Each structure stands twice: as structure tokens, then as C-alpha cells.
Amino acid sequence: MSFEPKIIGILCNWCSYTGADLAGTARMKYPANMRSVRVMCSGRVDPGFIFDALAHGADGVLICGCHPGDCHYVEGNYKCMRRIPLTQRLLQDMGIDPRRLRLEWVSASEGGRFQKIVTEFTEEIRALGPLKLRDMKFDMNRPDRYSLMAEAGDTVHTY
Amino acid sequence: MVKVTIDGLEIEVEEETTILKAARQLGITIPALCYNELIEPYAVCRLCVVELQRGQRTRLVTACNYPLRESVVIRTNSERVQRLRRMNIELLMARAPGAKIIQDLAAEMGIERTRFPLEDSDEKCILCGLCVQACSDVVQAYALGFSERGSKRVIGPPYDTTPETCILCGACAYFCPTGHIKMTDTDGRILHSELTLGPNAAITLPFRQAIPNVPRVNPDYCIHMKTGGCELCVKVCQKEAINFTELAQDSFEEFEVGAVIMATGFQDFDPTPMKLYGYGVLPNVLTSDEFERMNNAASPTGGRIVMENGEEPRSIAILHCIGSRDEHYHKYCSRVCCMYELNFAHLVNVKTSAEVYQLYIDMRSFGKGYEEFYQRILDEGVNVIRGKGAEVVPAYQKRRGEGGLLVCCEDTLIGKYREIPVDMVVLCTALEARADAAEIGRKFNISTGADGWFIEAHPKLAPVSTTTEGIFLAGVCQGAKDIPDSVAQGAAAAAQVMKMFCQGELLMDGAYAEIVEDICSGCRICNGLCPYNAITYDIEKKVSAVNPAMCKACGTCVAACPSGAITGRHFTDEQIYAQIEGILA
Ligand SMILES: Cc1cc2nc3c(=O)[nH]c(=O)nc-3n(C[C@H](O)[C@H](O)[C@H](O)COP(=O)(O)OP(=O)(O)OC[C@H]3O[C@@H](n4cnc5c(N)ncnc54)[C@H](O)[C@@H]3O)c2cc1C
Ligand code: SF4
Ligand code: FES
Ligand code: FES
Numbered sequence: 044m045s046f047e048p049k050i051i052g053i054l055c056n057w058c059s060y061t062g063a064d065l066a067g068t069a070r071m072k073y074p075a076n077m078r079s080v081r082v083m084c085s086g087r088v089d090p091g092f093i094f095d096a097l098a099h100g101a102d103g104v105l106i107c108g109c110h111p112g113d114c115h116y117v118e119g120n121y122k123c124m125r126r127i128p129l130t131q132r133l134l135q136d137m138g139i140d141p142r143r144l145r146l147e148w149v150s151a152s153e154g155g156r157f158q159k160i161v162t163e164f165t166e167e168i169r170a171l172g173p174l175k176l177r178d179m180k181f182d183m184n185r186p187d188r189y190s191l192m193a194e195a196g197d198t199v200h201t202y
Numbered sequence: 203m204v205k206v207t208i209d210g211l212e213i214e215v216e217e218e219t220t221i222l223k224a225a226r227q228l229g230i231t232i233p234a235l236c237y238n239e240l241i242e243p244y245a246v247c248r249l250c251v252v253e254l255q256r257g258q259r260t261r262l263v264t265a266c267n268y269p270l271r272e273s274v275v276i277r278t279n280s281e282r283v284q285r286l287r288r289m290n291i292e293l294l295m296a297r298a299p300g301a302k303i304i305q306d307l308a309a310e311m312g313i314e315r316t317r318f319p320l321e322d323s324d325e326k327c328i329l330c331g332l333c334v335q336a337c338s339d340v341v342q343a344y345a346l347g348f349s350e351r352g353s354k355r356v357i358g359p360p361y362d363t364t365p366e367t368c369i370l371c372g373a374c375a376y377f378c379p380t381g382h383i384k385m386t387d388t389d390g391r392i393l394h395s396e397l398t399l400g401p402n403a404a405i406t407l408p409f410r411q412a413i414p415n416v417p418r419v420n421p422d423y424c425i426h427m428k429t430g431g432c433e434l435c436v437k438v439c440q441k442e443a444i445n446f447t448e449l450a451q452d453s454f455e456e457f458e459v460g461a462v463i464m465a466t467g468f469q470d471f472d473p474t475p476m477k478l479y480g481y482g483v484l485p486n487v488l489t490s491d492e493f494e495r496m497n498n499a500a501s502p503t504g505g506r507i508v509m510e511n512g513e514e515p516r517s518i519a520i521l522h523c524i525g526s527r528d529e530h531y532h533k534y535c536s537r538v539c540c541m542y543e544l545n546f547a548h549l550v551n552v553k554t555s556a557e558v559y560q561l562y563i564d565m566r567s568f569g570k571g572y573e574e575f576y577q578r579i580l581d582e583g584v585n586v587i588r589g590k591g592a593e594v595v596p597a598y599q600k601r602r603g604e605g606g607l608l609v610c611c612e613d614t615l616i617g618k619y620r621e622i623p624v625d626m627v628v629l630c631t632a633l634e635a636r637a638d639a640a641e642i643g644r645k646f647n648i649s650t651g652a653d654g655w656f657i658e659a660h661p662k663l664a665p666v667s668t669t670t671e672g673i674f675l676a677g678v679c680q681g682a683k684d685i686p687d688s689v690a691q692g693a694a695a696a697a698q699v700m701k702m703f704c705q706g707e708l709l710m711d712g713a714y715a716e717i718v719e720d721i722c723s724g725c726r727i728c729n730g731l732c733p734y735n736a737i738t739y740d741i742e743k744k745v746s747a748v749n750p751a752m753c754k755a756c757g758t759c760v761a762a763c764p765s766g767a768i769t770g771r772h773f774t775d776e777q778i779y780a781q782i783e784g785i786l787a
Contacts, residue, residue, distance in 0.1 A: 115669060
């Protein structure tokens with residue numbers, strides 16, 4: 044059986060979540076691999092969510108927010124824009140390919156763009172293959188304190 | 203008080219009054235060329251000589267600057283006075299043969315020519331220095347002065363270059379008695395670029411229907427506001443209504459308010475960067491704002507539609523969508539222009555016999571009665587061409603023999619490229635967000651979209667509210683719209699405010715962030731992150747706290763708290779972790 048990646052999409056309520064809705068009402072088809080979680084703003088995305096998703100079997104995480112300048116809360120997406128590259132560095136340190144995490148801007152009217160991004164990202168993760176974790180520690184009381192370690196081969200260290 | 207006799211008439215005046223003023227009170231005219239009551243007399247022309255008798259002694263003095271201190275007898279037209287005055291005027295005639303006012307004064311005295319050798323036959327300056335005084339004492343710009351000496355003496359800016367301190371106020375030209383100084387820049391042409399909205403005199407009514415209906419001082423044009431000098435209006439206003447000491451210092455007043463309606467409107471798109479339309483380069487290419495201004499009865503043209511040379515145009519092209527519906531500038535439709543452009547066409551038809559061409563992409567006559575108006579304009583015989591104006595070029599570049607302008611376009615209905623010769627082009631520029639919209643938005647904690655307009659809380663369900671409680675939107679600041687829609691939105695915003703006030707208490711969303719005091723380490727990372735300034739730091743307790751009335755529940759602080767002390771109600775960490783784990787299980 045071919046590999047079907049599991050993808051978690053964390054979507055901003057005001058733009059991409061509505062954009063996803065639009066894609067749905069417009070009967071646009073995109074792979075069913077992505078399951079979405081709604082947050083009020085991409086600025087709400089705690090890197091812990093990303094680690095938690097990967098620890099629980101996700102092969103990729105897609106974060107979508109409003110286009111720069113369009114955030115409903117003025118500048119939440121800029122904060123997200125700063126956090127994601129840092130999280131990608133951390134993933135790399137854990138041996139996880141940083142391409143498994145992606146940040147995209149989708150407005151409420153961009154159903155088509157949402158469909159395209161999800162399709163593309165699913166194909167990219169399918170090509171990367173399943174994420175295999177060798178080691179996983181986490182603090183029960185603080186679910187955001189994750190330490191993951193991928194099996195060798197998920198990413199090449201570039202130091 | 204002193205009692206004096208002038209030409210046999212007695213008058214009592216205050217001490218230090220000049221002879222000239224006293225004589226004028228008696229209705230006696232003394233020729234006074236270099237005198238202006240707003241400027242300290244300098245007594246150069248010496249036409250105002252009079253004979254003054256104290257006891258047995260008589261002497262000749264200049265009336266404009268001689269102060270009366272004791273009882274004297276004055277003769278303004280004795281033979282001795284006349285002799286000297288005639289000589290003085292002959293000297294002036296020789297000095298400034300070009301000055302018409304001197305010729306006229308001489309003619310009045312019956313003098314036809316001067317005995318003295320003429321200097322330059324075009325010369326008009328009599329070196330009275332009124333301009334220099336106006337510039338230094340009144341305006342305090344110090345841009346004019348005397349240079350050289352003796353017979354070479356001249357008046358002008360230092361080193362004959364335009365001085366930096368000159369503010370182009372024109373006071374020198376105004377005070378020059380002989381017309382030697384002229385403001386020549388505009389050549390008497392009607393500069394379309396000066397047809398900006400609003401008057402440009404320093405003291406005017408802002409516009410005819412202004413409330414309160416009193417003139418105000420416009421700081422952009424007031425000389426006093428620029429140089430600290432002038433204040434002539436203070437001297438002239440008999441009601442003593444002008445008070446610069448208060449005016450010059452704008453005061454800041456603070457008001458406590460429960461709600462704010464943002465109605466900051468728009469600014470006009472500047473078509474200068476669109477080189478193809480030649481705005482600012484070609485004559486008679488106007489923006490819609492300038493055309494609107496020209497049509498106003500209170501405009502410099504008095505509402506007439508004229509070209510820069512003052513003639514009525516024979517044909518006008520009205521170009522739609524300049525800067526709107528354009529990938530390079532604004533993608534949106536400005537919504538109001540199609541309709542006001544049709545109105546422009548109607549105005550042209552009413553006021554002139556010019557041919558009108560409308561060049562449009564789509565005709566958006568969307569509102570009540572608007573389509574009917576469009577039909578009416580068509581019936582009036584306006585040429586509507588479906589095709590965006592692509593370029594405006596001087597006609598001689600493409601066709602010899604014709605002046606004016608050539609508008610190039612593709613007429614998409616007949617599928618042909620066309621070049622339309624016209625006398626005038628009106629560029630109907632986009633409505634765009636004000637340059638300061640983002641900054642103002644930040645002050646009021648509301649956001650602007652990619653186009654720069656303020657964002658409403660919900661496009662359909664909360665069109666006049668914002669994400670900040672108590673701040674509402676009305677008019678174009680929220681997006682391009684016409685007056686009826688702006689008014690409707692304003693009324694809706696006012697109703698929302700009333701609703702809020704009538705309730706007496708504020709209804710809050712259930713979702714907001716909370717800080718658990720026991721966990722908060724007081725690091726203050728979250729303080730600066732909140733876009734709504736909802737988080738304050740309690741110095742005594744050494745913890746931060748969220749004001750739930752100001753929090754909009756974006757969750758930025760929740761994600762950032764290194765201690766996990768902040769909970770986002772309805773979007774708690776636990777809830778989100780449970781969701782993620784649930785859908786992956
Ligand atoms: C050439 C032209 C012709 C038009 N013709 C028509 C027409 O025939 N019919 C029609 O229905 N519509 C017409 N419109 C559209 C019409 O002008 C607008 O719909 C209307 O002006 C919008 O009103 P407003 O109050 O929202 O904004 P504005 O009229 O722009 O008013 C905003 C006001 O807020 C002030 N302001 C801005 N920032 C601040 C601040 N920070 N503090 C305090 N004050 C501030 C501004 O100075 C301004 O006075 C035309 C537009 C143009 C450009
Ligand atoms: S209202 Fe008409 S002229 Fe204005 S941008 Fe829209 S289509 Fe163009
Ligand atoms: S509201 Fe969409 S990213 Fe902030
Ligand atoms: S008016 Fe008195 S000297 Fe000229």
C-alpha cells in the first residue's frame with residue numbers, strides 16, 4: 044500500500060480557515076491527508092503544537108495565516124513569521140527535515156490557493172516519506188517540553 | 203493735543219501726528235508717492251513737501267514723516283512748495299521714465315517733460331525702498347536690499363540670485379508704488395496645477411458654506427506664521443479679532459470618550475508616476491480633483507471650464523480607472539469614479555460646446571438611479587469608448603498641424619486602435635487609503651488590509667465595527683464608496699455607538715487571555731507582544747495581568763509565555779493539544 048502522509052494544518056480563523064471553507068463550498072478537491080485545527084490567529088501557534096503533532100504521528104505540519112499586513116490582530120502573523128524559522132532550526136537539530144514544517148499565507152478569498160498549497164505540501168511530504176522517531180521524551184506536565192529525535196536519515200546536518 | 207492750521211483750516215490733532223495725516227483728515231490732498239500707511243515713512247520721493255511756518259520763520263518739510271508737536275501754520279500748495287515739487291517730479295521723471303504713475307502725477311501738475319537727462323528709459327524704480335522695508339520690517343524675510351552706491355544704487359536680492367529667505371509672498375510687489383516689482387511666474391495663465399481644493403489666500407472663509415461662517419487664518423499661506431513678521435491684519439482689523447498670541451500656539455485638549463467613529467476618508471492617487479499620461483508634463487492634463495475644483499463656482503476660473511491659455515476646450519477626454527483596477531497600482535475598483543465621470547460629461551455639455559469622450563474599461567453604474575443617469579448621458583451625445591486610455595501624447599508628435607493632445611486607446615467594441623485628438627484630458631484617479639492610515643490604525647488598535655483601508659470586524663455581519671471594542675468605521679476609510687453609502691455607514695456607526703451607550707455595560711466576548719498569577723514569573727515578555735496593549739505589569743506583585751476588556755483573544759501572548767502562565771480561554775493549550783492528538787489517534 045502506498046504511503047499516505049498524515050498532515051496537521053493549523054489555520055487562522057479569519058483567513059485560511061475561511062479560505063479552506065471556501066475551497067469546500069466551491070467543491071475544490073484537495074488530498075484528505077490534511078486535518079485542520081483552528082486557532083484565532085497564526086500568532087497563537089505555539090511551537091509546542093508542532094512538536095506535539097510530530098510526536099503523535101504527523102508527518103508534516105502546515106501553518107496558514109493572513110497575508111502580511113492583513114492580520115486581523117494587526118501583527119500576529121509577523122510574530123508567527125519569526126517563530127517558524129526558529130522552530131525549523133530546532134527540528135533540524137532533532138534530525139527532522141525542516142521541510143516537514145511549512146508556513147503559508149492564504150486569504151479568506153483564496154480557496155484556490157489553499158487547494159494548491161495543500162496538494163503541493165502533501166506531495167512534498169509523500170516524497171519525504173514517513174517521519175520515524177527514534178527517541179521521544181516529554182514532560183507530562185508540560186506537553187510543550189518536547190525532545191524528539193528522528194531516526195538517522197530524515198535530514199542531513201548542515202553544520 | 204496740538205492745534206495746527208493747514209491751508210487756512212484749523213484742526214486739533216494728537217501730538218506726533220504727521221502733517222500728511224492731519225491734512226488728510228481735513229480732506230486736503232498732498233501728493234505722496236512713497237508713502238504707505240502700513241510702513242514707517244522713509245521720505246524718499248519728496249513730493250509731499252509742504253511749507254511750515256513757526257512764528258516768522260518758514261521752512262520746507264516732508265509731510266509724510268513730519269510729526270506735529272506745536273501750533274504751526276502749514277501751506278501745502280504755496281508757490282515755493284509748488285516750485286520744489288515740480289523740480290522733484292522732474293527729477294523722478296528722469297530717474298524712472300518707465301513709471302506710469304510718475305507720468306500721471308507730472309501731467310496733473312502740467313509738466314510734460316523733464317529738464318534732466320533721462321536714465322534708462324524703461325526704469326521704473328525710484329529707490330523709495332518701500333519694498334525693502336516691506337520685506338524686512340513687515341514680512342521679516344530679509345530677502346531684498348540696496349546695493350551699490352550713488353547713482354548706481356539698485357534694489358534687489360543679494361548678489362542678484364533668488365534668496366533662500368524669499369517666501370514668494372509678493373509683499374514687495376504689493377507695496378511698490380511704481381509697478382517696478384512684478385510677480386511674473388504665472389504669466390497670467392491659468393495654472394491647472396494650482397487648482398487644488400481650498401482657497402490660497404492667508405485669510406479667507408475655508409469654503410462658502412463653512413460653519414462657523416467666519417474667515418480663518420491659513421497657516422500655509424500666512425506670512426506671520428512663516429516669518430514671525432507682518433501682522434498687518436492685526437493692525438487693520440478694527441474689531442481686534444485677530445490674536446496671534448493665542449493662534450500661534452495650538453493647544454492640545456484631551457477628551458474622555460466612550461467611543462470613536464473613524465471617518466478619515468481617502469486621498470487622491472497621484473498619477474505623476476504613470477509617465478504615459480503625461481500628468482504634470484503636458485499642459486491641460488488634469489486630475490479629476492483639479493477638474494472638480496475648476497467646475498466649482500468659487501474656483502479661480504469661477505466655474506468655467508478652460509484650458510491653461512484661458513480658452514474653452516473644443517474636446518475633452520475623460521479617462522477612467524487611472525490607478526484603479528491596475529495590477530501596478532491598485533487592483534480594486536474605486537467605485538465612485540464611473541458615476542462622477544458621467545457627471546463631468548454632463549457638466550461639460552451644460553457649460554461648453556465641447557465634444558466629450560469617455561474611455562472606460564467597464565461602466566459601473568451600480569446604484570439606485572445610476573443606470574438611468576448613464577442612459578441620459580448617452581442621450582446627451584457623449585462618446586463612450588470601451589477601452590482604457592493607454593497613452594496621452596502631444597498631438598504634433600504623431601500628427602502634424604494639430605496642436606493639443608492625442609489620446610491613444612484600443613476601442614474594444616469595434617476592435618480597433620484609435621487616436622483621439624482632444625484639447626483637454628481628465629485623469630480619473632483612484633481613491634486610495636491615506637498615507638497615514640496605518641499609523642492612525644495603530645493608534646486606535648485597528649488594522650488595515652493589504653489595500654490600506656481599515657478592516658471591519660466582519661464583512662457581512664459587523665460592517666461598521668472593528669476588532670477593537672468602541673471603535674467604529676464610516677465612509678471611505680473602510681473602502682471606496684460614494685456619498686450615499688458613506689452617509690449610510692456613518693448613520694449605522696452612530697447607531698452602534700448609541701446601542702453600546704444604551705446598554706450601560708459592555709458585552710465582552712467569552713474568549714480572552716488570562717494570566718495565572720502563581721505561575722507568572724514576571725518576565726514581561728508578553729507585555730510588548732500584545733497588539734492591543736491589554737497586558738500591564740503589576741510592579742508590586744511582580745506579575746503581568748491581562749485586561750479582559752481590551753484583549754481580543756488573538757493568542758500571541760499565550761504562545762509566547764515561557765512559563766505557560768497564560769491561558770487563552772476557548773483556545774487553551776489543553777484544548778488544542780487534545781485536538782491535535784485526537785485527530786492523529
Ligand atoms: C473627484 C471626485 C468626485 C466625486 N464625486 C462624487 C459624487 O458626485 N457623488 C458621490 O456620491 N461621491 C462622489 N465622490 C466620492 C466622495 O468624495 C466620497 O464618497 C466621500 O467624500 C467620502 O466621505 P468620507 O467622509 O468617508 O471621507 P472624506 O470626504 O475623505 O473626509 C474625511 C475627512 O477626515 C479628515 N481626516 C483625515 N484624517 C484625519 C485625522 N487623523 N484626524 C482628523 N481628521 C482627519 C480629512 O481631512 C477629511 O476632511 C467623488 C470623489 C472624487 C475623488
Ligand atoms: S468606478 Fe469605474 S472608473 Fe472607477 S475604478 Fe471602478 S470601473 Fe474604474
Ligand atoms: S488573524 Fe490571521 S494571521 Fe493573525
Ligand atoms: S511721500 Fe513723503 S517723501 Fe514720498
